[in-house]
Amino acid sequence: ARRIIIDTDPGKDDAVAILLALASPELEVMSLMAVAGNVPLARTETNARALLELGGRPDIPVFRGCERPLVRDPVTAKHVHGASGLEGLALPEPTCPAADGHAVDHLIAALNNTPAGTVTLCLLGPATNLAMALVKAPEIATRIQEVVWMAGARREGGNVTPAAEYNVHADPEAAAVLLRSRIPIVMIPLDLTHQVRLSKARLNRLRAIPTATAAAVVDLFSDAAGDPVREHGIEGAPLHDPCVVAYLLRPALFSGHAIHVAVETASPLTLGMTVADCFGVTGCDANVTWMSGIDAQGVFDLLSERLAAGPHR
Numbered sequence: 001a002r003r004i005i006i007d008t009d010p011g012k013d014d015a016v017a018i019l020l021a022l023a024s025p026e027l028e029v030m031s032l033m034a035v036a037g038n039v040p041l042a043r044t045e046t047n048a049r050a051l052l053e054l055g056g057r058p059d060i061p062v063f064r065g066c067e068r069p070l071v072r073d074p075v076t077a078k079h080v081h082g083a084s085g086l087e088g089l090a091l092p093e094p095t096c097p098a099a100d101g102h103a104v105d106h107l108i109a110a111l112n113n114t115p116a117g118t119v120t121l122c123l124l125g126p127a128t129n130l131a132m133a134l135v136k137a138p139e140i141a142t143r144i145q146e147v148v149w150m151a152g153a154r155r156e157g158g159n160v161t162p163a164a165e166y167n168v169h170a171d172p173e174a175a176a177v178l179l180r181s182r183i184p185i186v187m188i189p190l191d192l193t194h195q196v197r198l199s200k201a202r203l204n205r206l207r208a209i210p211t212a213t214a215a216a217v218v219d220l221f222s223d224a225a226g227d228p229v230r231e232h233g234i235e236g237a238p239l240h241d242p243c244v245v246a247y248l249l250r251p252a253l254f255s256g257h258a259i260h261v262a263v264e265t266a267s268p269l270t271l272g273m274t275v276a277d278c279f280g281v282t283g284c285d286a287n288v289t290w291m292s293g294i295d296a297q298g299v300f301d302l303l304s305e306r307l308a309a310g311p312h313r
Ligand code: BDR
Pocket: 011, 012, 013, 014, 038, 077, 080, 124, 125, 150, 159, 165, 166, 167, 240, 241
């Protein structure tokens, strides 16, 4: 199985990504690292533990990460995920405690204590934890197999500002540290994740699956009347972060190419914008495999197949 560490700010779509990873025998989830993002760290960390219990894996450690971005004030996304981060889903308070130690130290130790190139980081939130680890222990850059990050936007523009996607916008300096690190990075931008929506038909397909994890996804993404939640006026919430796990499981569902990507950290108007050099006009070496094609139905089929395999209610 491929070893992964999930760095996350759950977050509704993070929750689905975590459940998908737990349900996939091809992946060995070493740990979860919580970071401040969609909601404050106290919530993302508790949510991470509660989701592991829901997914039947309370043995996986959850490490508390950074409470705030490197430079800027925290920006949450409670309007999307609710104050709890998992609005619509009532999970019991987790009984397993958080792991001892800071997520940044855990990441450094985990990478230094395993053969180089054998751990992949699934990055589902702002890059704060990883950037901190890179500043503290730059040698880890050569030890990570790959970072697969749901982040950025190009053709469609952003979801927080017209220019920027949330995970980059929430900590643009951390994104800049990561993009300059020479770690192999796969970026899955909004342009693709906006295609994987939980429409009414897809929600109904999940309703027919008799597992607690499928029911949880339905609860997260339907309103009180059972209709699909809307985002920016469009029916069916996008499943952003599950695309990261789907990419690891079925890379053939995606297509992309190597390009140089930089992040804007100065302009108030375009803060957090991912500037992708598609024609090589900067002369800079490629630092990212930028995903530009997705089989959205294939991603959804994979998710429903895996949720169906879990323990029945
Ligand atoms: C990203 O921002 C968060 O709100 C989601 O969890 C996802 O990681 C989408 O822009």
